[in-house]
Amino acid sequence: MTELVVKGLTFGYGSVPLLKDVSFTLDRPELVCVIGPNGVGKTTLVKCINKLLKLDSGSVTLDGEDIAGMHLMELARRMAFVPNRLDSVFRTSVAEMVLMGRFPFAQWANSDRDLDVVDRAMDALNLQPLSHRDISELSSGQMQKVLIARGLAQEPRILILDEPTSNLDVKHQMEVMGFLRRYAADNGIIVLMVCHDLNLTAAYADRIIMVSDGGVFADGSAWDIMTESNIREVYGVESKVIDVEGRPHVILLSGGCR
Amino acid sequence: MDGADNPDSEFRRSYHKTLVRRVLFIIGCAVLCLIVLAYSITLGTYPITMAEVYKVIWNFIINMPNDASDQWVVINLRMPRILGAIVCGFALAVCGTAMQSILKNPLADPYTMGISSGAGFGAAVALILGVELISGGGVVVNAFVFALIPMAVILLMSRVRRATPTMMILCGTSLMYMFNALTQLFMIVADPDDLSNVYSWMVGTLEDITYGNLPIIIAVTVAGSIIVQLMANRLNVMSTGDESARTLGVDVDKERLLLLILVTIVAATVVSFTGVIGFVGLVAPHVARIIVGSDNKYLIPAAGTFGSLLMLLADMASRVLADSNLPVGVITACIGGPVFILLILRSSKEAWR
Numbered sequence: 001m002t003e004l005v006v007k008g009l010t011f012g013y014g015s016v017p018l019l020k021d022v023s024f025t026l027d028r029p030e031l032v033c034v035i036g037p038n039g040v041g042k043t044t045l046v047k048c049i050n051k052l053l054k055l056d057s058g059s060v061t062l063d064g065e066d067i068a069g070m071h072l073m074e075l076a077r078r079m080a081f082v083p084n085r086l087d088s089v090f091r092t093s094v095a096e097m098v099l100m101g102r103f104p105f106a107q108w109a110n111s112d113r114d115l116d117v118v119d120r121a122m123d124a125l126n127l128q129p130l131s132h133r134d135i136s137e138l139s140s141g142q143m144q145k146v147l148i149a150r151g152l153a154q155e156p157r158i159l160i161l162d163e164p165t166s167n168l169d170v171k172h173q174m175e176v177m178g179f180l181r182r183y184a185a186d187n188g189i190i191v192l193m194v195c196h197d198l199n200l201t202a203a204y205a206d207r208i209i210m211v212s213d214g215g216v217f218a219d220g221s222a223w224d225i226m227t228e229s230n231i232r233e234v235y236g237v238e239s240k241v242i243d244v245e246g247r248p249h250v251i252l253l254s255g256g257c258r
Numbered sequence: 259m260d261g262a263d264n265p266d267s268e269f270r271r272s273y274h275k276t277l278v279r280r281v282l283f284i285i286g287c288a289v290l291c292l293i294v295l296a297y298s299i300t301l302g303t304y305p306i307t308m309a310e311v312y313k314v315i316w317n318f319i320i321n322m323p324n325d326a327s328d329q330w331v332v333i334n335l336r337m338p339r340i341l342g343a344i345v346c347g348f349a350l351a352v353c354g355t356a357m358q359s360i361l362k363n364p365l366a367d368p369y370t371m372g373i374s375s376g377a378g379f380g381a382a383v384a385l386i387l388g389v390e391l392i393s394g395g396g397v398v399v400n401a402f403v404f405a406l407i408p409m410a411v412i413l414l415m416s417r418v419r420r421a422t423p424t425m426m427i428l429c430g431t432s433l434m435y436m437f438n439a440l441t442q443l444f445m446i447v448a449d450p451d452d453l454s455n456v457y458s459w460m461v462g463t464l465e466d467i468t469y470g471n472l473p474i475i476i477a478v479t480v481a482g483s484i485i486v487q488l489m490a491n492r493l494n495v496m497s498t499g500d501e502s503a504r505t506l507g508v509d510v511d512k513e514r515l516l517l518l519i520l521v522t523i524v525a526a527t528v529v530s531f532t533g534v535i536g537f538v539g540l541v542a543p544h545v546a547r548i549i550v551g552s553d554n555k556y557l558i559p560a561a562g563t564f565g566s567l568l569m570l571l572a573d574m575a576s577r578v579l580a581d582s583n584l585p586v587g588v589i590t591a592c593i594g595g596p597v598f599i600l601l602i603l604r605s606s607k608e609a610w611r
Contacts, residue, residue, distance in 0.1 A: 080505065096553055127269075
């Protein structure tokens, strides 16, 4: 099992650190959600983990190897990143975009196995009918699915997603979340995602890392994290947490915004 | 996760379907190049018929004696120029394609990156001031060295801070203006003879291509194109954006500079022999993009062969339209411009955004 250890991660865009001394370990095949208010550094955190940003101090180690010393190609073979969106200047078809997920393994020609992997990723997200469509013609929700498929095509040990459900409607949100949780369990990989939706997180996450004020505020299972006091403390809103189908469900109280 | 290993999936079909159109376009351009070459070689002011031209070439190939002046005109005057058109068109188009993908900018080409203007300025320094950077190197060495200046500036810039593609292209473009202005300044003080030389250089000409310099151009073009072709997937990944490329394993900042240096050298080599031939580097990639799409694996050879065709046609037109020397650069821009605009208007899908 792959192990990702984040230790004392500190990062700031200017002189003031945005993230201070963040530490946690991921070592189980599960869906881990990072939640927290706007601007707290959730996306920054995942970008530090996949080397898009350079840490000010601390370390991120993947199976005992510090990613700072790893080649990007080596990292890309083990860790995939699904951005929130993508701006492509030139025309690219859905098939071509998903196929790019094989780049870390096939820099020149695509083998039959590459095509198989892509085929499966496209199936998994029901993208087959869109294969030859141009990505500029897609809705933002469809585009997010294409990017997820590209991430799957990398066959990563760790899949990191930046708000993969932000542009999806409720049904597709649930589909994608359910899929990611199953995918993690079935393939024995770690799925780490930034999520904004408390209830979606509560309903699907195996583990939740709640970020607040530059650090990990709480880290644990959905029932541990989704408490009325945590939500008050971190988001500054009053809420009521109820049990829906065995998972916590957050009801925000409209009069409760301090 | 069902339906795996399905040879008939939409994805598989889409993958193979486009392949046919792409290959057809490349082969079509190559065949047209041969046809235009065969016709173009028979054109000119020297009185010789089409049949005689082919006979001269055939005799030359099988090493049979020819009429000396016939052979001189066909083999030594017309042939290098036509071969030059093919190679230079190919090289400029490949450079343009690569630059567009590397910089994620549809306006990037050897001209807008200041390479051509740098070469023009270098030539003007040699022709007007008579200053040669390497004595005996003449116009070509000057042009080559000055053509590398924009790239050198970009490299320096990236030492100071992280240079984004937009910064690079703005830097190239401002140097282009600067070089052009300085060249204009020189032309004001130049005497009439030098002026006409500089002028013909500034609009590009294939006349100076001989068997002496053709091998260099071919060698650089072939080597450069092969490397760029091998990097095709990398270019695809790079054109999806820096973050996206990094997470797919491409060290974008470093590789962007390396690739730019490579294409700069290829483009600089070509323009230092031909002068500033604009437009091929910009138009050929876009026309090819409309037809074969943006996958660089196919786009590079497609744009290359189309660039060759464009140059051949422009060169032929310049020899048919005027028996004196109408520079090929004028033709490429005059014909290429309107055709390009028409294509943009007529293409059903946007090839770029």
